[in-house]
Amino acid sequence: MGAFQKVIIVGAGPAGLLLALFLSKEMIPVHVLEAASEIDDQPRATHYGPAGVQELERAGVLEAIRAEGFLPKDLCWRKEDGSIIAELQQEHIPLHSRVTSLPVNRVAHIILDALRQHPTAKVDFNYKVTRTGQDDDKAWVEVETPAGVKTLEASYIVGSDGASSTIRKNLFGDSFPGQTWEPWFIASNVYYDFDAHGWDDINFVIHPQNWFMAARITKDGLWRVTYGEDGKLTREQCIERQQERYRSMLPGNPGSEQYKLTNISPYRVHQKCAEKFRVGRFLLVADAAHLCNPFGGFGLTSGIVDVGGLYDCLSGIYNGLADESILDKYDEIRRRIFIEQVDKLSTANLQRVMMTEPGRALELDPFLNAAANAKKDPEAAARLAQMARGANALKHDFRQYYKTFKTESSASEHLCCT
Ligand SMILES: Cc1cc2nc3c(=O)[nH]c(=O)nc-3n(C[C@H](O)[C@H](O)[C@H](O)COP(=O)(O)OP(=O)(O)OC[C@H]3O[C@@H](n4cnc5c(N)ncnc54)[C@H](O)[C@@H]3O)c2cc1C
Structure with a gap:
């Protein structure tokens, strides 16, 4: 028996299902509530960057995703006539960090199949959350179900209900700052x-x-x-x-x-970011928390990284390794990473393709310049590696706030000093 009873996850998109899978692996009871009758099949995410790929591996689903999907070999920027401006080969990148491609509905199905192996996980489709509330001991949602309106309670409720999130709207009204x-x-x-x-x-x-x-x-x-x-x-x-x-x-x-x-x-x-990712017992992840344009594949990638972080926080509380203040760290740090990294990098990616003078792209854009020259010029290669590091800055290991924790890179146990 852990330090709390149950987590309700609102939305069976890839983010909500992945969080449910992570928590279920630790036998933490989860109940996923999904308004639709099945997984969404719209053409959205297709490519997942290194930070997201590493979390998919930690959840144990990367192998199945890669078996059905594939690893893109190369990417390039072209002029309108198709001629190449700059090209980046991917094959030299270590396998665990390689961008992986599979349409998001297939990713969600793979995660759902893995989740269904866990007896502590419950997933209900046709369960639409309409209202929310909380007090010192619990949080609750009012849900329209085929059997009528129900009120369901949990220790924590996670809004992974996408861009039009009901959970976010119940917390902040129409406020979703950005452009x-x-x-x-x-x-x-x-x-x-x-x-x-x-x-x-x-x-x-x-x-x-x-x-x-x-x-x-x-x-x-x-x-x-x-x-x-x-x-x-x-x-x-x-x-x-x-x-x-x-x-x-x-x-x-x-x-x-x-x-x-x-x-x-x-x-x-x-490009939008919610005012907070935590209000008491309610938490937001992925599109419910933040949005960005799709150029560069930062949307769900950063959502997956939120999920990995929130899993570490909730698991820490459940197992007595952390107190609830770790959820404030989740709010503070995941918001900061979105604003300082995801928003900026995804905006730069889009502005790059909308550039008014494609003929001067190598002169005007330091990233393209470094990419175009990396093969023949070690300094350009170093500049490119430096710029690419931004993508890795999406990650943050919340286990460092546990009372005791082990880092990923060392097996030695540290005492937490915060
Ligand atoms: C064209 C396009 C291309 C993209 N390409 C990429 C890419 O290549 N790489 C990348 O990383 N990202 C990409 N993205 C972004 C990515 O698709 C999203 O970030 C991701 O799908 C969000 O997942 P999610 O689980 O947060 O939300 P969603 O997938 O939107 O899932 C939310 C779920 O919540 C349910 N729900 C909503 N309201 C309620 C309620 N009241 N009660 C119960 N359930 C509810 C919905 O029915 C839905 O199933 C792209 C986006 C677009 C539009």
């Missing part, structure tokens, strides 16, 4: 022979209007093409323009008979 990008982001999945045009696994095309990303997302040749449309268009107008946009943007200027479009969704995209 919304003007263009629509059109995320489409398509079978098209990019290989015939010599394209890399991940390609960013730099252009002030016709910027886009094309990345292989499955082993059987499905690609994600994400591009911008005028924010004043309607959703329907964006979808109507798809054939024309593909013909003008993609290599080979294909007509619709040359590819098979399997999915298309326009998105409004934001």
Whole structure:
């Protein structure tokens, strides 16, 4: 028996399911409540960066994700005519840190399958949380279920209910500080022979209007093409323009008979961070807590890292290794990492592809310059490694706030001095 009774997790997206899996491995009782009748199949995340990959490995699901997905070999930035501005090879990066690709709905299914092996985990679909409350001893949610409205209680309640989080709104109303990008982001999945045009696994095309990303997302040749449309268009107008946009943007200027479009969704995209990630017994993770644009794959990657951190905090409390103040550390540090790293890096990634003078990209952008010269110039390689370190700064080991803890790098036990 641990120091508390149960955690309710609101939202069976990848973040909520992963937290449930981590906690279940320690026999901490969890109850996942999901409003929808099944896992969301929209075309969203596809690529997970090193910090997220390491947490997926810690949760024991990386092998299954990589078995179904794959490791992209190389990425590059191109001009509108397809010529390469800079290229980065991935193969020399250690395996445990390699970007991994698999559509997010498949990732969620793999995590759910692993979770279902644990007797202390309960997952209910068609359970929509509407209201929340808490006192000194417990927190509760009011839930619309097929059997009527229920009130469910737990020691802690985690909002992993995505961008429109009910938990966040119940805590902060409509306040979700940040900004919304003007263009629509059109995320489409398509079978098209990019290989015939010599394209890399991940390609960013730099252009002030016709910027886009094309990345292989499955082993059987499905690609994600994400591009911008005028924010004043309607959703329907964006979808109507798809054939024309593909013909003008993609290599080979294909007509619709040359590819098979399997999915298309326009998105409004934001850079936002909740006022706090902890209010008493309520905690926020991933999209419920923060949002960023998809260029560079920081959204869910940083959400997965939140989850790993929150797991360490809750597990520390449950096992008597930490007191509740560790949750304030979670709030303070995960918010700081979002604001100082994720928000800045993801914004820079997007601004890079929207650059007004692609012809001067190497002159104007130190990152592209270092990437383009890294192979032949050791100083450029060192600059690139320095800049790439930002991505690793997403992580923070909350076990250092335990009364006793072991670091990842050493087996020796330290006494906590805070
Ligand atoms: C086009 C696009 C591409 C992207 N690409 C990448 C990428 O390559 N790499 C990356 O790391 N990130 C990427 N992202 C971001 C990534 O998709 C999200 O960060 C991630 O899906 C968020 O996961 P989540 O579990 O926090 O939320 P969600 O996946 O949104 O899950 C939230 C769940 O909560 C449920 N829910 C909502 N309200 C309630 C309620 N009241 N009661 C009960 N349940 C509720 C919802 O039904 C849903 O199932 C991309 C995003 C977009 C839009």
